[in-house]
Amino acid sequence: MRGGGPVVVVADHVGEPETVDVGTVDARLSAIADTFAWLAIGRDDPNAVGVPRETPVLGAEPYSRAALTDLLAARADAGLGQGALSHGAVRRVAEWAEGDAGVALSALLGAVEAAAADGDLAVDAAGVDAGMEAVPWPCVPLGRVLALPDNRVRTLACLVDLSAADRAPVGDCAARIADRLEVTASTVERFLYELAEAGIVERVRVDDHDGPGRPPSRVEPRFATLAFRRLFKRRFGAGAV
Structure with missing residues (x-):
């Protein structure tokens, strides 16, 4: 944190793809730093x-297993009702998430x-398994994903509905997505390459390819797909793309 005053300007996800680095934050805000303090948050x-030498640095430790268990239990009780998720299931997610609250909440x-x-009224062990399996490691925060332009978010919503086989090769994947959107396959393909460059999705080589030429690539989401799907429906409505 740097500067002084009653107002704090917070820059989150500093240094991640498509965001500024801490040096840029310092350069842009230092000229008027006497009127407020700034806080840059990042993982590096x-x-x-390149944090300025005179800038205080605050470390944030991962949640302990017990603290994360309590956090998840409170969120589950508030969102689902008391006892909708067993304490054992909550503890299992907390242990699996290794102190990362964002990952745990996504699961x-x-x-x-x-x-x-x-159609289940309560979350059982199979649901917990599915929730955890839908979170890749490392995982892009859903805040970054949902902050994308709507056409990219809708493209990703179509992508997560495809099976792994239907996500390869990239051109065919784009064509399948374009069939559901009012854009061309070439536009969707460009979106996918841009999203891969930003780290939102990843192009993974298909190892079982036995045809001529270079092996095709499969497009894999790098974010929590089931959580994304639920948030997408909440934002755009069920059945929207």
Whole structure:
């Protein structure tokens, strides 16, 4: 944190793709820093990203397993009702998430989506398994994904509805998505390459390719797909793309 005053300007996700680095934050805000303080939040080692020498650095440790369990239990009770998710299931998600609240909450929301899709009134072990399996490691925060332009978000919504086989090769994947959107396949393909460059999705080589030429690539989401699907429906409506 740097500067002084009653107002704090917070720059989150500093140093991540499509965001500014801490040096840029400092350069843009230092000229008027006497009127407020600024706080840059990122995941990289401060010594490796050019934090100004005189700037105080605050470390944030991952949640302990017990603290994360309590957090998840409180969120589950508030969102689902008392006892809708067993304490054992909550503790299992907290242990699996290794102290990352964002990952744990994404898995929890994904478990709710899986249970709802199956018509279940409570989240059982199968729902928890599905919620965790839908979170890749490393995982792009859903805040970044949902902050994308609507046409990219809708493209991703179509992508997560495709099976792994239908996400390859990239051109065919784009054509399948374009069939559901009012855009051309070439536009969707451009979106997918841009999203891959930003780290939102990843192009993974298909290893079982036995035809001539270079192996095709499959498009894999790098975010929590079930949680994203639920948030997408909440924002755009069920059945929207």
